[in-house]
Amino acid sequence: MRITAVAGGVGGSRFLRGLLAAAPRAQVTVIGNVGDDITLHGLRVCPDLDTVMYALGGGIHEGQGWGRADETFAVAAELAEYGVGPDWFTLGDRDIATHLVRTQMLDAGYPLSAVTEALCARWKPGVRLLPATDDRAETHVILADDDGKRRAVHFQEYWVRLHAPQAESIVFVGAEKAQPAPGVLDAIAEADVVLFPPSNPVVSIGAVLAVPGIREALESSAAPVVGLSPIIGSAPVRGMADKVLAAVGVSETSAAAVAEYYGPSLLDGWLVDEADAQQAARVEAAGIRCRAVPLLMRDADATAAMARAALDLAAELKR
Amino acid sequence: MRITAVAGGVGGSRFLRGLLAAAPRAQVTVIGNVGDDITLHGLRVCPDLDTVMYALGGGIHEGQGWGRADETFAVAAELAEYGVGPDWFTLGDRDIATHLVRTQMLDAGYPLSAVTEALCARWKPGVRLLPATDDRAETHVILADDDGKRRAVHFQEYWVRLHAPQAESIVFVGAEKAQPAPGVLDAIAEADVVLFPPSNPVVSIGAVLAVPGIREALESSAAPVVGLSPIIGSAPVRGMADKVLAAVGVSETSAAAVAEYYGPSLLDGWLVDEADAQQAARVEAAGIRCRAVPLLMRDADATAAMARAALDLAAELKR
Numbered sequence: 001m002r003i004t005a006v007a008g009g010v011g012g013s014r015f016l017r018g019l020l021a022a023a024p025r026a027q028v029t030v031i032g033n034v035g036d037d038i039t040l041h042g043l044r045v046c047p048d049l050d051t052v053m054y055a056l057g058g059g060i061h062e063g064q065g066w067g068r069a070d071e072t073f074a075v076a077a078e079l080a081e082y083g084v085g086p087d088w089f090t091l092g093d094r095d096i097a098t099h100l101v102r103t104q105m106l107d108a109g110y111p112l113s114a115v116t117e118a119l120c121a122r123w124k125p126g127v128r129l130l131p132a133t134d135d136r137a138e139t140h141v142i143l144a145d146d147d148g149k150r151r152a153v154h155f156q157e158y159w160v161r162l163h164a165p166q167a168e169s170i171v172f173v174g175a176e177k178a179q180p181a182p183g184v185l186d187a188i189a190e191a192d193v194v195l196f197p198p199s200n201p202v203v204s205i206g207a208v209l210a211v212p213g214i215r216e217a218l219e220s221s222a223a224p225v226v227g228l229s230p231i232i233g234s235a236p237v238r239g240m241a242d243k244v245l246a247a248v249g250v251s252e253t254s255a256a257a258v259a260e261y262y263g264p265s266l267l268d269g270w271l272v273d274e275a276d277a278q279q280a281a282r283v284e285a286a287g288i289r290c291r292a293v294p295l296l297m298r299d300a301d302a303t304a305a306m307a308r309a310a311l312d313l314a315a316e317l318k319r
Numbered sequence: 320m321r322i323t324a325v326a327g328g329v330g331g332s333r334f335l336r337g338l339l340a341a342a343p344r345a346q347v348t349v350i351g352n353v354g355d356d357i358t359l360h361g362l363r364v365c366p367d368l369d370t371v372m373y374a375l376g377g378g379i380h381e382g383q384g385w386g387r388a389d390e391t392f393a394v395a396a397e398l399a400e401y402g403v404g405p406d407w408f409t410l411g412d413r414d415i416a417t418h419l420v421r422t423q424m425l426d427a428g429y430p431l432s433a434v435t436e437a438l439c440a441r442w443k444p445g446v447r448l449l450p451a452t453d454d455r456a457e458t459h460v461i462l463a464d465d466d467g468k469r470r471a472v473h474f475q476e477y478w479v480r481l482h483a484p485q486a487e488s489i490v491f492v493g494a495e496k497a498q499p500a501p502g503v504l505d506a507i508a509e510a511d512v513v514l515f516p517p518s519n520p521v522v523s524i525g526a527v528l529a530v531p532g533i534r535e536a537l538e539s540s541a542a543p544v545v546g547l548s549p550i551i552g553s554a555p556v557r558g559m560a561d562k563v564l565a566a567v568g569v570s571e572t573s574a575a576a577v578a579e580y581y582g583p584s585l586l587d588g589w590l591v592d593e594a595d596a597q598q599a600a601r602v603e604a605a606g607i608r609c610r611a612v613p614l615l616m617r618d619a620d621a622t623a624a625m626a627r628a629a630l631d632l633a634a635e636l637k638r
Contacts, residue, residue, distance in 0.1 A: 041420075042419060043419070074393065075413070075416045076416075077416075078413045078415075078417070081416075081441060082438070096397075096415070097394045097396075097397030098397070100362070100398065104360055104403075
């Protein structure tokens with residue numbers, strides 16, 4: 001079975017571990033979000049790709065779900081001594097090695113997809129990890145100050161430094177000229193199942209969909225596209241999805257509202273949490289098959305069960 | 320008093336500490352060797368400039384005379400895990416922060432002299448530290464294999480990886496088009512005294528002299544130029560000066576031979592060790608004033624005494 005998953009960072013990588021446990025013989029391709037990517041201290045940092053790579057490759061800091069286990073921060077402490085910012089984004093020493101290898105390869109002319117493959121040669125994540133695009137398509141957030149003045153900040157500044165204040169709109173800078181990375185469209189066209197993990201629908205999966213061609217490929221794919229709600233009740237399970245949903249015109253924070261935001265042309269099936277079972281009828285009325293199952297990734301078994309439920313729904317949709 | 324010193328790495332920086340102790344009120348400008356500079360993992364590394372900066376700024380590893388105190392090597396260990404070489408040159412974590420700041424500024428278009436000034440704003444070395452040139456003038460070593468085939472290696476590879484085998488010749492790649500960094504020629508012209516610490520005459524001071532204009536400025540300087548022999552007896556005090564002296568046609572490893580290599584048009588005074596007192600007459604016969612004093616930098620006091628002896632000889636030459 002060929003499974004193609006669109007993934008953000010922490011939530012996506014946790015779900016992928018469950019997926020690999022649920023379908024150990026599947027060939028899994030992951031289309032990773034690159035909208036969060038940022039250049040810091042001259043180093044190209046790809047937080048979501050690295051989170052997937054470290055998490056599936058056994059290098060992740062399990063407690064926080066991102067960054068390296070047993071990390072140290074000698075370089076960051078020295079950069080602070082030099083007074084070189086930003087002070088709101090701290091790179092760990094082990095992590096920096098990844099960025100050094102990546103930056104050197106990018107500077108030598110290799111596309112990000114080739115760099116990611118080279119890094120994965122060490123980590124052996126058990127999936128084929130593809131960046132959504134080799135081009136720059138950065139997620140920026142437009143904020144409106146109290147006096148109505150607007151300013152744009154990089155997603156990382158919005159998220160890490162500003163802690164996700166109310167956003168006016170989201171802009172994927174450069175996305176309109178970006179092309180899907182080699183293999184991305186084929187991975188969608190040749191998939192038996194496409195999955196949307198419970199990642200942020202706007203700044204994780206939405207940033208992937210912003211690359212021209214990817215949404216169209218998903219819409220025309222013969223494979224069922226099944227997603228898992230990142231919202232349980234009226235709040236995101238993790239992160240601040242509610243803050244960015246409003247910025248794309250979704251004023252209601254609910255599993256059903258996210259399904260409607262994706263829409264039936266994109267989404268064939270949708271899993272909501274048991275707590276949101278009463279929303280299933282609304283989702284189905286929108287033309288999306290819906291099931292209610294436990295959606296909290298509280299441990300490996302629970303996460304594998306979620307992945308199995310998604311694959312079951314996909315199988316049902318294929319009949 | 321304005322003192323301008325030409326400096327290599329470890330020996331140069333140790334001497335400079337003695338100089339600052341001997342002449343605490345002097346304005347000292349250091350013209351640093353950049354021939355050893357190398358790009359590793361995409362980072363621009365300037366070993367000699369950093370050795371001076373760390374040594375005079377209180378950050379040096381006192382035992383080895385180069386690199387940072389309390390250094391860690393998490394990044395290097397990770398780079399090794401990625402299989403990314405070279406494995407014969409290990410960058411410490413704290414040191415990497417310096418190279419990140421430098422590389423980012425160079426990439427932004429700042430010349431090395433401006434970058435060095437910015438780094439020194441943190442370290443406050445008590446001297447004005449100037450690179451010999453902002454241009455690339457890298458020391459490469461030509462080696463002849465047993466079968467007569469020649470190959471060129473970067474100085475760092477020659478020194479660190481190959482441990483200084485017999486060299487056929489030395490080439491300062493790019494030096495012919497290099498220009499002295501801003502301030503270098505003025506520092507020579509306006510100096511009251513110019514000093515050559517007991518650094519390697521070929522690959523440290525020689526690499527500085529290879530930048531067109533610097534040798535000429537020293538030769539026409541009104542200030543006395545006084546050097547200290549890096550050779551005591553028939554061996555270099557530190558490093559492998561004998562190996563590279565042969566490559567520039569100096570077959571004899573002695574204090575007098577180094578003085579003759581510099582020559583009287585460049586050098587006005589020369590200090591040899593007491594053990595080499597019998598060579599003084601030969602040096603003087605070559606037109607260079609010579610004194611024999613203790614030249615082992617065994618501690619801060621001995622080093623300061625050496626600096627005082629050099630300044631005394633300079634004062635004598637000015638009369």
